[in-house]
Amino acid sequence: MFTKVVTLALAAAVTVPAVAVPAAAAAAPAASCPAATRPSAPTSLPALDAAALCRSISGLPNGQATYSLVRVRGEAGSWTGSSGVRDVRTGGRVPDGARFRIGSVTKVFTATVVLQLVGEGKIDLDGTVQHYLSGLLPASYPSVTVAQLLNHTSGLPSPTLPGDDQWILDHRFDTWTPQRWMDGVAKNPMEFTPGTKQHYLNTNTIVLGMLIEKVTGRPYGDAVRARIIRPLGLRHTTIPGEDVRIPGPHAKGYMAVDGTLVDVTEMSQTMPWAAGEMISTTADLDRFMVALFRGRLLKPALLDKMFTLPKGVPMYDGNDDPSDDQPAAYTMGMSVTTLPGGVTIYGKTGSRYGYSTGMFATRDLKRRVVVSVGSTTKGDSAMLQTVGLAAFAS
Numbered sequence: 001m002f003t004k005v006v007t008l009a010l011a012a013a014v015t016v017p018a019v020a021v022p023a024a025a026a027a028a029p030a031a032s033c034p035a036a037t038r039p040s041a042p043t044s045l046p047a048l049d050a051a052a053l054c055r056s057i058s059g060l061p062n063g064q065a066t067y068s069l070v071r072v073r074g075e076a077g078s079w080t081g082s083s084g085v086r087d088v089r090t091g092g093r094v095p096d097g098a099r100f101r102i103g104s105v106t107k108v109f110t111a112t113v114v115l116q117l118v119g120e121g122k123i124d125l126d127g128t129v130q131h132y133l134s135g136l137l138p139a140s141y142p143s144v145t146v147a148q149l150l151n152h153t154s155g156l157p158s159p160t161l162p163g164d165d166q167w168i169l170d171h172r173f174d175t176w177t178p179q180r181w182m183d184g185v186a187k188n189p190m191e192f193t194p195g196t197k198q199h200y201l202n203t204n205t206i207v208l209g210m211l212i213e214k215v216t217g218r219p220y221g222d223a224v225r226a227r228i229i230r231p232l233g234l235r236h237t238t239i240p241g242e243d244v245r246i247p248g249p250h251a252k253g254y255m256a257v258d259g260t261l262v263d264v265t266e267m268s269q270t271m272p273w274a275a276g277e278m279i280s281t282t283a284d285l286d287r288f289m290v291a292l293f294r295g296r297l298l299k300p301a302l303l304d305k306m307f308t309l310p311k312g313v314p315m316y317d318g319n320d321d322p323s324d325d326q327p328a329a330y331t332m333g334m335s336v337t338t339l340p341g342g343v344t345i346y347g348k349t350g351s352r353y354g355y356s357t358g359m360f361a362t363r364d365l366k367r368r369v370v371v372s373v374g375s376t377t378k379g380d381s382a383m384l385q386t387v388g389l390a391a392f393a394s
Contacts, residue, residue, distance in 0.1 A: 029093040031058045031083035041075040043366050045343065045392070048077040052390040056383065060084030065356075065383055066261075066374035067094045067251045071282035072391050074367040079391075084374060086251040088261060095249035099236055099279050100372045101269065102357045103350025106278040107205045111150055111333030112292060113223045114208050115302045118146075122215050125150075132211055138186050146211065148194050149204040150332035151310050155192045156203045159184020165257045168353065169264075175242055176270040178210050192316060198328040199316035202275035209274025220274050232291050237280040244268050246279055253354020256376040264353045276350060282370040285359045289347070293365050305332040307346055307363065339393045349380045356381035360388060367392060 033054035039047070057068040060083045067084030086092045117123040125147040129137055137144065141156075148154040159181060161167075185203055192199070209220040216223050221239035229237050238247060244266040254261040269277035280288075295303050314325035329335050331346075337360075338344045347360030356375035361368030369391045375381035 028061060028083075028085045028091060031060075031081065032093075033058075033081050034079070036072075036077050036079040039076045041366070043076040045076040045362070045367050046341065048072060048079050049390065050079055053079055053081055053387070056386045056390040057081055057083040061088055061374075063256070064375065064377055065381055066254055066376065067372075068374070068383060068387070069094060069098060069100075069282055069372040070387055070391075071286055071370045072367065073286055074361070074365055076366040084251075088252070088254065094251045097236065097249060097281055097283065098372070099238075099246050099248045099250045099281055100357065100374075101246065101253070101352040101355040102278050102280050102285065102359075103272070103276045103352040103355065104202075105280075105285065105348045105350035105357050105359050106272070106274065106276045107350075108292070108333050108348050108359070109224050109228055109278065109288075110205050110208055110212070110220065110274045111306070112297055113212055113220070113227055114146070114150065115298050115305065115332065116227055117212070117215055119299045119302050123211065129207060129211075132214055133207070136182060136207070136210070141190055142194055144194050146208075147332070149208050149211075150305075151198065151328075152200045152204050152330050153195050153198050153310055153313055153328075154204055154207075155190045155194045155197070155199070156201065156207070157185055157188040157191050158201050158203050160188060165255065169255070169257065169262060172264060172267045172353075173244060174268060174271075176268070176273070178206050178273055181206050181271070181273075182210075196313065197316040198310065198313050198330060200330055202272055205275035206273055212274070224278075228288065228297065232287055232296075234280070234284040234288060237278065237284045237288075239278055240269055241277075242268065242270060251374055253352075253374060254376050255353045261376060267353060269352065272352070276352060282372060285357075285370045286368060289359055289361055289368055289370070290365060293346075293361060293363070306334050307331060307336075309336055337388075339389065341393045343392045345388070345392055349384055351375065351378075351380050353378075356384060358384040358388060360392075362392075 036048035036050040070081045072079040082094055086094045127146055128143045144154045212220040212223050252265045255264045309328050313328045334346050334348050345360040350357045356373040358371040371387045373381040373383045
């Protein structure tokens with residue numbers, strides 16, 4: 001149980017009056033759970049269960065999340081729901097069209113730009129990092145291809161960073177550069193021979209961001225804006241750069257530390273950069289997903305790569321015992337999940353401190369879901385899975 005909220009400013013930590021989560025939950029607005037619309041076309045998908053969807057987001061704020069926003073669209077039925085509060089101290093319903101940090105959903109945007117450049121003949125999927133970004137990787141590293149970066153089979157490691165919450169809080173306003181991240185990478189050995197296993201890491205997409213900049217001669221964010229954000233009219237999607245704020249209406253984000261909620265709404269996103277810095281809304285992500293899946297952004301052969309898993313490649317688990325290997329789960333930009341009942345969905349999850357996001361759809365777009373959760377725990381919120389099962393599974 002959380003007993004107080006702490007707001008950290010640049011200069012010092014300031015403890016504000018105690019706020020008990022049970023009291024906040026009692027005062028929170030009731031979850032907004034309208035009826036679901038009926039399918040507008042024949043579908044094999046299960047009917048939307050509005051009651052199950054409502055249960056999946058009810059009871060907020062609690063010890064794991066402060067709010068949730070859900071948008072379900074498609075010919076198989078629509079539903080929009082919300083729960084929780086915008087501020088655990090003052091309450092208030094999460095505003096319509098709230099912005100939030102999308103974390104690793106950013107990777108889908110970055111991968112899309114890279115594949116566009118492939119389609120224009122400016123990047124070769126079989127070209128190597130050593131060719132395009134000479135000197136970036138240690139000489140002892142083997143050749144790593146662009147394709148291996150895209151599907152996380154490169155074998156490149158992460159830098160070694162402190163894992164404790166206090167370090168995160170103490171350094172949350174630090175400004176990182178991609179080179180600083182890669183300097184940390186260079187201190188560690190390769191994890192495996194490129195192409196033999198799959199390990200989902202920010203390092204792969206950070207290198208892709210650097211590749212975009214090398215090829216275009218402009219910041220990677222300029223390419224995302226020019227090629228995706230502006231053409232699709234994603235008016236509430238932004239790339240913050242060194243700005244620690246979330247522009248426009250939004251709910252505050254909190255991080256649970258030793259039974260205390262710390263306000264981490266303002267936080268530098270320069271560390272994840274092209275792998276996780278973007279801000280968006282449920283409506284903008286839905287629009288992006290529709291455009292991407294329908295082929296508006298990529299040529300058919302390249303789009304197909306975003307829906308195709310690498311064959312015969314297990315997930316990296318740190319050991320050489322094949323008996324417990326799990327199959328690859330990531331394509332060139334997205335992940336693939338088959339749910340109970342046999343429905344296969346494509347998309348991406350992403351988390352930054354205080355926020356957790358999921359963006360998924362069936363390949364034919366007859367059902368698509370975007371979820372934002374004010375997660376107070378590290379990593380993807382368990383609520384993403386709960387909502388996904390309620391939306392897709394029978």
